Amino acid sequence: MKRPIKAALVFGATSAIATAYCRILASRGAVLHLVGRDHDALQNLAGDLDLRGATKVSVAVADLCDTEQHKKLVTEGWESLGEPDLALLAHATLGSQSEGETDWKQQRTLIQTNLISPLSLLTLLANRFEQQHSGCLAAISSVAGDRGRPSNYIYGATKAGLSCYLGGLQHRLAATGVRVLDLRLGPVDTPMTAGLSKGLLWSTPERVAHAMDGKLARHHGTVYLPAYWRPIMGVVRVLPDILVQRLGI
């Protein structure tokens, strides 16, 4: 089913990419329910979206690693939005590959934030949307999950798990009118990547959000954002192992 997104439930709303996308929705007068872990940042964002034209913005504060709270958070989302057209999962953490290699605790945080937390939320959200027979369920994944590479396989593994789960969900819900999207992003200049050297293929939150907007209203399945990552990852996936090692990518 294709319908414009008028009511959206956003997890990790203060992330730069989610914020940029919420601003697009706000400028069209959408109703938004934002979930994040910092109260002040969420309040500031709510004020910003309000000024940009959102019809109503509500917020909920939670550490999304605390899966115990997910049920309540989802219920609250439905309470403030009625029947949401979209639930977007944007929270994650990048960690440091080199530190993670010798620090299991860091790896575990990554797995909790980027995989366990979204899967718990997706479980609840999928069932709500299934009952509703409409809506769009989307999570931000990454091209890092397309192939295990020495430079980021810990983060990559969490995103690969997320993408695989979304793929399955999409097929499960195909007949129900619920669309599931795996938004596979290339590198974006955001707080998560502060300090990393930015190259030609990097995008900005605004550009990615604009591209996301085009996809979220009608598509389903895996979308690469920006679109040039589909052919690039097509190549990266089939690169011979020896090259991946040599290039250290």
Add this chain to the structure above:
Amino acid sequence: MDRSTYGWGGVSTGTPAYTFAPTSVRDLKQIFSSGEHKSFLGRGLGRSYGDCALNTDGALIDCRFLNRLLSFDPETGILKCEAGVSILNVNRLLSTTGWMLPVVPGTQWVTIGGAIANDVHGKNHVQEGCFGAHLIALKLARSNGEVFDCSLESNNELFAATIGGLGLTGLILSAKLQLRRIQSLTMKARRIPFDQLSTLFSLADEHFEAWEYHSVWLDPATGCRKGHYIMANHSQRQGNLTWPAKRRIRFGVMAGFPSDLPGRLVMKTGNLWYRRGIRSGAQETTADAVLYPLDRLPDWNALFGKPGFFQHQSVLPTAVAESALDELLSVIETSGQRVLLAVGKWFGPRSSPGLMSFPVPGFSIALDLANHGTKTHKLLDTLDGVVADCGGKLYPAKDARMSPTLFTSGYPKLEQFTQQHDPLFASDFWRRMEQSG
């Protein structure tokens, strides 16, 4: 390449030990209390030419994502926003309400935090003063974790030190600003060509009353002795208030190119176009064309590649401005080096609350020079001599090499300022000024 390791002019470089982009006060407090960093510095959109937004080996706090508008009252024109909001976004989002920032620099890619930290000026300084003159309050986070609300009424010393404070008093979190009303984005502009410096100064005297915005383009092909005087006013008739969304030509990929030739060619073409494009008499134009002529090519600085370029912006006190300008231009002529771009503005008597603000009444001249190494450094030092002799000063936002002596002589409230300095905030510029300063 990582732009946060370069000044806009490309000459100053400095790699921070750590770059961090907070989106909340909680994030900030975390890095302040981690004890892992020897110094901190906020950074906006990196439009300062030299090293005032660089912090080699310290922690750089990228403020671009503290970019939320907090509130806006369309009755009073009072805007509250976070420090990383860009002037471009204020223009885009609020012009439709009939309000605009009263003072803006020559580019929209500047954050509110950066505009405060350099207490930026516009082409209407004579009438409106600096950015700080329209700042009602600001919120500042210090490295000890404290957050201060500062205004003329409370924490006023910190307020005064932060305006023009080069990011050294702490991290500006948000600001409360008074905007000005506009009827439309249409402007009336007038250009008058002049063929000697004395005419330029008499033109100014003649037109200050009737026009708000004043700027001067000096033609490098004439040794900067001829040029155009440009004046503009907001149209008083109601009209279009939608900020134009323009396609822009981008050059980011040229950063790191081994030569500055593309940059020099583009500047030459620009000057040529400017010389030809003359239309005197009043004409209708738009606010973005008058206020941000260089924004058509947003990352034009990349065209100067690895060598980069310098900008020497001084203010020459009114009484001696004409003779001092004449001397600056003669020095350049004698050196045999060519100015790439020369633009001038006037500063009026309206004072800013900022202790370290650059403007004093007089004529301010910005001279862009290609980087030819020692030869250019020598020329710049000689120019400094002229500025010092006439009682003038240089603008830190544009500086990559002035001496601590010139800095100290230009900023008489330096000592008062130093008392408000956050002990853990520092920049490459500041360390350079402290050397033998």
